[in-house]
Amino acid sequence: MGLFEKFEKTATLYNGLEAAGQNPFSVVMEEVLGPTRAKIRGRETVLAGTHNYLGQTFEKTAIAAGQKALEVEGTGTTGSRFANGTFSGHKKLERDLANYLGVDYCVVFSTGYVANLGAIAGLIDPSEDVVLIDADCHACIYDGCQLAGAQTIRFRHNDPESLDKRLARVPPETKGKLVCIEGMYSMYGDVAPVKEFVDVAHRHGAHLLVDEAHSFGIYGEKGRGVAEDVMDQIDFYSGTFSKSLASIGGFVASRHPEVEYLRFSSRPYKFTASPSPSTIATANAALDNIASDPSIRAKLWENANRLHAAFTQLGLRLAAAPAPVISVLFDTREEAFAAWNFLLQHGVYVNMAIPPGTPGKESLLRLAVSSAHTPEDIDALVSAYSALAEAFPAARRSAGH
Numbered sequence: 436m437g438l439f440e441k442f443e444k445t446a447t448l449y450n451g452l453e454a455a456g457q458n459p460f461s462v463v464m465e466e467v468l469g470p471t472r473a474k475i476r477g478r479e480t481v482l483a484g485t486h487n488y489l490g491q492t493f494e495k496t497a498i499a500a501g502q503k504a505l506e507v508e509g510t511g512t513t514g515s516r517f518a519n520g521t522f523s524g525h526k527k528l529e530r531d532l533a534n535y536l537g538v539d540y541c542v543v544f545s546t547g548y549v550a551n552l553g554a555i556a557g558l559i560d561p562s563e564d565v566v567l568i569d570a571d572c573h574a575c576i577y578d579g580c581q582l583a584g585a586q587t588i589r590f591r592h593n594d595p596e597s598l599d600k601r602l603a604r605v606p607p608e609t610k611g612k613l614v615c616i617e618g619m620y621s622m623y624g625d626v627a628p629v630k631e632f633v634d635v636a637h638r639h640g641a642h643l644l645v646d647e648a649h650s651f652g653i654y655g656e657k658g659r660g661v662a663e664d665v666m667d668q669i670d671f672y673s674g675t676f677s678k679s680l681a682s683i684g685g686f687v688a689s690r691h692p693e694v695e696y697l698r699f700s701s702r703p704y705k706f707t708a709s710p711s712p713s714t715i716a717t718a719n720a721a722l723d724n725i726a727s728d729p730s731i732r733a734k735l736w737e738n739a740n741r742l743h744a745a746f747t748q749l750g751l752r753l754a755a756a757p758a759p760v761i762s763v764l765f766d767t768r769e770e771a772f773a774a775w776n777f778l779l780q781h782g783v784y785v786n787m788a789i790p791p792g793t794p795g796k797e798s799l800l801r802l803a804v805s806s807a808h809t810p811e812d813i814d815a816l817v818s819a820y821s822a823l824a825e826a827f828p829a830a831r832r833s834a835g836h
């Protein structure tokens with residue numbers, strides 16, 4: 436019994452949601468119909484919670500590249516990057532990512548989660564270095580600090596002054612200082628003041644890692660991310676293939692040649708299998724598409740701006756300025772659960788997030804916009820959210836917020 440006692444609370448919550456047919460955490464895509472549509476609970480649904488920001492999951496060139504890799508190189512690498520799991524496709528993708536970002540070095544990992552874990556744990560020696568992280572950083576950055584066994588100092592979200600104060604208090608004998616932030620934060624869709632963070636970090640002799648999992652391919656004139664204008668000053672740039680590149684895998688890019696040593700020092704690089712040839716090939720084809728066709732990014736922003744303007748008009752409690760993530764805030768998880776189900780019944784799938792996974796005490800419904808959303812999809816989203824605003828006064832700013 437002892438081992439399972441901890442699950443009692445979870446079981447009550449989980450079983451309650453299942454019984455009510457209301458579990459946002461066990462949704463099955465019964466039939467995938469395209470980049471923005473799937474059958475869920477027997478009904479055709481608009482997907483607006485899939486992080487398929489640049490709509491690449493059904494691109495012909497990506498599918499063809501994946502099929503060719505499958506046929507030519509087989510289904511899997513059956514080994515880690517460090518051992519037998521590095522194929523020419525992994526090396527090519529590393530070069531192409533580095534070129535796209537305008538840096539010299541890039542290391543591909545098995546997922547974005549593993550990339551951050553691998554970067555932090557590979558760079559940090561807990562006996563002489565510290566890590567400073569934005570309080571709202573993703574779980575994998577927290578987990579990377581844990582794996583490193585590092586002394587970890589949190590600073591206030593998106594607050595370079597708070598970082599400045601924390602860095603000033605780091606003991607002078609500390610050797611390395613690594614600051615971790617994200618580009619766009621996925622819960623609210625808010626964006627980091629990266630330039631200010633660069634200035635503060637470097638003034639204190641610290642290195643800066645920016646995780647652009649949700650902003651790669653989307654922000655900046657060339658799509659390099661929120662850090663695009665200061666790429667030459669960023670020390671480490673991490674990203675994932677699971678969102679804008681519509682595949683699975685992750686990477687750490689850098690202007691520092693020392694990042695290559697992660698291939699030896701990083702356990703998450705060495706001790707897990709590498710992405711299969713087909714997932715690498717599809718990610719590379721998606722990268723080629725988004726690098727050569729800025730209209731994909733422009734379409735995403737057109738859709739994001741249109742939805743944000745419509746939701747503002749409806750008076751919804753939006754968490755941030757227009758972004759590829761548009762979140763509506765609720766005070767209680769019960770309201771958010773009900774609202775999530777309401778949207779699903781109206782043919783719209785979004786993500787639900789509840790504390791402690793959210794930055795504040797609120798629960799939220801998170802809509803991820805895609806360049807592949809058609810005008811009909813956008814109309815369906817606006818119509819479902821209009822009904823939501825009517826039915827849920829708590830979702831509106833006028834409800835005392």
Ligand SMILES: Cc1ncc(COP(=O)(O)O)c(C=O)c1O
Pocket residue numbers: 546547548549551573575617621646648649675676677683684685
């Ligand atoms: C900020 C951030 N970093 C890293 C990851 C992990 O990416 P992956 O899905 O490739 O493991 C995520 C995933 O949601 C994320 O939001």
